[in-house]
Amino acid sequence: MTPDTPMLAASIGKSFVAATVLALENEGHLSRKDRLSSYLGDRPWFGALPNAESITIDQLLHHTAGLPDHVHLPDFQEAFAQFNSEENELIPEQLVGYVAGLDPLFEAGTGWAYSDTGYVLLGLVIEETTGKPWQSSVYERFLSPLKLTGTKPSDGPNLPGLAVGYTYPENPLGLPERTADADGRLLWNPAVEFAGGGFVSTSVDLARWGHVLFNGDAMGFPYLDRLLDGVQVDQSSRGILYGAGIAIYPQTPRGPVWGHGGWIPGYVSSLRHYPEHGVTVAFQINSDIGIVDDTSDLVTEIEAALADLAISLSR
Template sequence: MAATLMTLIAAGLTAPAWAQEDRLAAVLDDFHARYGFPGATAAISLPDGTMVTAATGLADVENGRAMTPQTPMLAASIGKSFVAATVLALESEGSLSRDDLLSAHLGERPWFERLPNADSITINHLLRHTAGLPDHVRLPEFKANWSRLTAREGAFNPEDLVVFIAGRDPLFEAGRAWAYSDSGYVLLGLLIEDVTGQPWHEAVRVRFLEPLGLAGTIPSDRPDLPGLAIGYVARENPFGMPARTADAQGRLLWNPVVEYTGGGFASTSTDLARWGHALFGGEAMGTPYLERLLDGVRVEPDAPGLCYGAGVAIYQETQHGPVYGHGGWIPGYVASLRHYADYGTTIAFQINTDIGITDDTSTLVPALETALADLAISMLH
């Protein structure tokens, strides 16, 4: 059935690109009018690699700068897909195994023995969020230290993030349950640097960004990120940030390097869609990896259709078949990356605010995901 679908899809890609872009722009404009966010971008990668892009609204409200498809934003936790893919690449290269105990690589660090489940965590536990680690981002101590950690200048030591969970009780025995943890991905970043002997961003660049031509994706390791859309947050936010998160010149008022390998990139929706198309299509590496990437664990015992693999959320049963991807949130920005496996189609979008979007009652993200999926699939007929 999948082969037949792909044959029909390939035969149906006949509409001119400008017509498809007009349709995508109309969807974004409609959501912009309905939900009132500052601006957004979106990109659809069709099965043959054709890219359909559009933007709506403003990248900088105060200065009237229009959002364009080339405008970068902080991609937040979608960066975990790059981190996990790099670990899988290192496994293919023979530098590590997912079954390795983390202690075999980082056990000599002074804080290591104080990690929850220190003696039983494997690399695979970290990749799939089954290590039983708390999430430092959600801890009051982390929020209280936000200003210190995100000072615009000065060196940043990612091990300062590990300290927030050191000495705490594990949430569960490693491998026995699931709990999302940015702290686990911070440890993967330290692992990548230990194994490669180079900064983790460089390990990602040489394996993925450069070979795949993802020139619009750069490390979010400093406040001054060229062309970045201004992010907007609620005045009452947990980190005490100003509503506009950048100065008049567009330089962030905080240093996003604090995200480290919990995310770590600024990107465009176009690059994110191109990345998802290659990653989930099995084309991101020269050696087989999809089985390892999609080797997921159940997120909730009573939700068998939702799993998490190596840096990827897996929705096994949707109205459009299996969907692979990741969401992202960081103050001022929300992002989504989803690959529709039965259709060979990948969709990404980014919005430059988190106001009213990240709470449990917001319908914006799921509604936009659905609308863009319906649009993309309609383009194939």
């Protein structure tokens, strides 16, 4: 593998989704203060969403809408196998349906809980306001102008050049340890992620994206104040904040750190920006063994080692 080898970027894609929402706000298509019902309220399933009538766009961006995360629900994990081929076209409403009728985790705006379901809804909002697939909006505003040619939609199991991913035995999704066949074709369909992630990328592209995004150069208008307007994650997170699709670590041995991680079966990704040093670091691993179950400190150790190396070279 090389820094140009494609892997699934998983939840780092949320930074693209959030940046697209901020761009649409600047273009006058929406406001973060708008209620979700203004865009999706006419959908037949909408009323069954937890906190349906009170959720705002901003709360979805910050994971403060009180929505459960469908990815961790047993019903979704048991049904995961149905999304294992291109023939079974994913309808994002299927993902939203797993939380329909459930109780909210808390009243919208009063707590924090990470929710891929919330970003699925943001993808639908983007499509409602633009009339295009949400990934097309990301491509037009960011991937194309920034020449991120290694970043493409992970919209099917056949992703050319993708590094083979490896996961752990007896994983809750029922995947084999090697998650691709002999030709490199995934044995499941990553389109199931929708706007909870949604991209295959490379370490090079992720580092370039983070550097441009966090230096305020990804869009032709000021946006960092909105991107980094963070809310407290939880009392046990030791001061970690979550902005618009971005995790914020205000105090670390290397100063503040901004970025996002990504996990999807067989792949782990990390994107970190160190604003006091002007350094951005990204890497990807084609295995989640020991990482998804928190039995290994490998990712944090690599983050620290690469950060120290990059910072020393930047002096």
